[in-house]
Amino acid sequence: MSTDRTVSGADPIGRLRKDDAEPEAPTNPGLKAVGGVAGWLDDRTGAAKPVGYLMKKVFPDHWSFMLGEVAMYSMIICLLSGTFLTFWFVPSAGQVVYDGSYLPLRGITMSEAFRSTVDISFDIRGGLLIRQIHHWAALMFIVALSVHMLRVFFTGAFRKPREINWVIGTILSMLALIEGFAGYSLPDDLLSGTGLRAAEGFMRSVPVLGSYLSFALFDGPFPGEAIIPRLFSIHVLLLPAILVGLFTAHIGLVFVHKHTQFPGPGRTNDNVVGFPVMPVYAAKAGGFFFIVFGVISLISGLVTINPIWAYGPYDPSPVTAGSQPDWYMGFADGALRLLPGWLEFTAFGFTFSFNVMIGAILLIPAMYGLMGAYPFLEKWVTGDNREHHLLDRPRNNPTRTGLGVAALTWYGILLFASGNDLMAIKLHLSINDLTNIFRLGIFVFPPLAFWVTKRICLSLQRKDRDLVLHGRETGRIVRTADGKFFEQHEPLDEFTRWNLVQHDRHDVLTLEAGTDQHGVVSPTARKEKARSALSRFYFTDSINPVTPGELAAAHHDGQGHEAIEAAPSSESRPALESSRREPPKRP
């Protein structure tokens, strides 16, 4: 890190070193004062060097790079507003009779947790606003981190050297779900209590240990008095500490790796083109914090969230139509709605509840495990061991983009399935039909989405090639001397062209013979075969960027487009044969 040098900008901080030669006396009294304080600090910490380095760090500009910042700031807003709430919230399931200012609850027996939340909403000045800020910010946090994750995935920003950070982000994302669920359950209202009721059912579905787990979590039979204080300490202490710790590592690694950038003229794998922290990014990122906070407070001032006073206190007997968790748990809830009942069965006198366990216990770790593993899977398939600091345009990696959209479709179906009852009433459909459509869709739509997305990507790549080879259509029709008509095309300028031709070509990994020259079967032959098959799946119909030779040929051809075709895919290339004879290409 300290060996990095920047190529631009002066170094005003260096002057703060006491033994540095005084370059020139600061004429501005303000500068002198700042220098004095900074000097005092630096004498004691030596912070000038790292601070100076950080202030000159360059960040590339792109709107999608701000999604992670929205998540970060939403998390900070949650921490701030959450601290406010702890001053009044009473994490206790002890039963009291409400006598506060909200009329429709007067005289009702409820837990202290519920009463204190109602009090925060009605009797603490500004309490309702802070409560709504906390909840909206929590929803925004998980929305933003999910979209941030999608951005990272679709642009391939998880590739070497950022795999660790992808894994950290995956864990962060999963913990955020649990943190959110714990917070959602704290007010002990009818809706969240129903959620906990279901959570108790989830625990029970674990083979052998189910009822013990349930009794351990709830300190006895449901609902008990332990769950609220326990979730409280998990929600305000344990998980925030882990989240902040992991987040610090996450952002620290961003600094170590330097931010990725989209490809473009002047941007290479060996540089970062953007704006320095001081002053541009300090103002932009700092200002953006206020913007995010401002938008969340605006929403919180105008839109109700989680009106617990309307839900009423938790009681195991009543329930409300449209019982759903917050959106981020929706996919698991949707899975529970779709799983068929026959997955539960009795064998050897014991009950196996896979209809619950698959959706409630296994889904989340499996899903996040798969996400965390993806970079390693892709690396194995591509055999690509290079560092990647330039992002992929999603179209330039059609298979990955297709897989991502397929996974997203799968997730979306589960998410929508958890709203099937509301869709039924709002769209006047049968809830049974909807459920069956989702049950079928979960198998049909993801592959369809993969295929469609991949085709779209390939078409976009062909369009890019076409644009490079034949230029932009100008709309001017020219008549030649012999009476032919054609539309004049204007070649792209080199900067625009670079965006379309900069990416690497993708080639299918070649398969080793599987036996060595003595005919002995290689122990890894089977693995290699799978790898080669996957590699074909990824890249067999990949479209490669235009090369200067192709462009030259196209120009020679004049307007005859047809003469130039996409370079034949690597499979059909004779080079493959030769590479078999040569020492096999092993990435």
Place this chain on the structure above:
Amino acid sequence: MNALAARRRHPAAIALLLLLGLILTGVAYSALAPKQADAASTAASSVEDGKKLFLANCATCHGLQAQGTKAAPSLAGVGAAAVDFQMGTGRMPMAAPNIQAPRADEVRFTQEQISSVAAYIASLAPGPAVPEAEYTTGQGGDVALGAELFRVNCAMCHNFAGSGGALTRGKYAPSLRDVEGKHIYEAMVSGPQSMPVFSDDNISPDAKNDIVAYLHEVDKQENVGGMALGNLGPVSEGLFVWIFGLGIMVGFAVWLGKKAA
């Protein structure tokens, strides 16, 4: 002082509020429209008039003797309450056979005509009568008790705020927003369509009055925390944060990342 502060805030906030109001019109929102509950039907309704109206408007489906056909159930014993509810909310006569009779905005009969038909149907066999007005206005009802009764007996179908909910195979529990107290009461005692019966032996008239009082309280639309998003729970909140929350954030991010002119 309060009014002054509110007015001072106005010029700055109004434009923004209007803009947001425009943006959010797509979000489910039902306007507040206080309704007077004047259930007393004073006109002495004649069974004869009712029979004529019945034959003209209902007999096609329900049969000439109201004995029921394949298309519609028998009306013997449903009582005046059921007729008053079904016709008074515009559910009957149904425009076309459907999985469930929807509430109509427009009621095609006068209260007098409805009462005549009700009297005719009540004359066929005894059934629940149109409730007395003292239990249907919600006045003097215990809102908190009504809310608790509502949560236990009604919320599982009609949702915690009476926004309605789904039943099996396309049937649904309708929204209870802006429904007259009389009709709520009548629905409970007559059990229209999928709804089970909550007779006066199950939920006492006083308790029913409490429930009506609670629903009227909900109708007042005290959106304490701002727009209620249809009172549908976390799904509409999630939809809102994805569309508007994320939309606004991305809008700002695009502006931030764009080079100034």
Place this chain on the structure above:
Amino acid sequence: MSEHDTPHGEVVGTSDGHGNGHSDGHSDGYGSTAVRLDQGHVEGSGGLPERFANPGLPPHVPRMSDLDEKGAKRAEKQVAALFGLSSLATVLFIVAYFAIDPEQSGYIPGIGNASLYNVALGVTMALALLGCGVGAVHWAKTLMPDTESVEERHPQRAKDEDRQRVVSELMGGGERAQLGRRPLIKFSLAGALALPPLAILLPLVGGLGPMPKDTLSTTMWKKGDRLVRDPERTPIRADQVTIGSVFHVLPESIKDSEHVLEDKAKAAVLLMRLNPDDIKPQKERDWGHEGIVAYSKICTHVGCPVGLYEQQTHHLLCPCHQSTFDVTQDCKVIFGPAHRPLPQLKITVDSQGYLIADAPFREAVGPSFWERGSA
């Protein structure tokens, strides 16, 4: 040219091209075959490079505020106005905080009747924050330098000699500590490091909760317990339950319960009256009373209260995951994720005509668990 791995998969050298930053990791010679040049226009590759070269940063386009001092001045005014708006909004926030009665509601277009207090605080706070944030970003965009800076990257890995030094340092440290030569220490150390956390974990795990015993399999229903209305807790006479009715029911003994919620969570029951001819299984009819049947309200899926009774179809629907039970068929599951029917409570009437339980539940109510069948 990118690195190669040895056949053992170990990295032997990674030297990403630092020259033009665009290493292509593919075999040489592709460039000459990648193009169909058999059209005869160009011989061979024509001496062209395999790839286009990065043209470098495009020429800088100055902004309005760079060219025109008036534009810059205007931007300055805009930024200052935004910052000013922010301060003003904070003042308004403070005014609203003190001046508005928190209980006052008023009509707000697009919202309806809402708490003016919450809206006023939210909007002023938003303006205070947005003014500050938008102002800062606008300042950065219009007046701060907008020529790109370029920072170089270096490969993430440390130099080979550094890596080598760390490895030998590590190995040397172990060597000097005699770790390899003293297996006794090695193995006992592993135990000493691995086991002590148990001393913290055990009290935590052990103290979490009691053993379930038969708690999950029993409810407070017992023979003779009257069925009472929820929430009024008044007893129910059989003749009060008309056909098509549904009653939400608790055991009368709930009033003596010390753990009301825990008992309620298992004992909640739904009472319905059907035309006895509609009931198909004889058992269901026998366990009921003249078409009045009582079933556990706790879903056998994950435990939500199954309360949605359709009196015409006699279907019970769970609002959480849409499990549907058919009351005419002993509440067997006809749709949705649940597997088992809702357990029926055997009921009868006492001498005064009130409904009572004739026996406790015969099976565990609520969601399944492992040892359910054996209990």
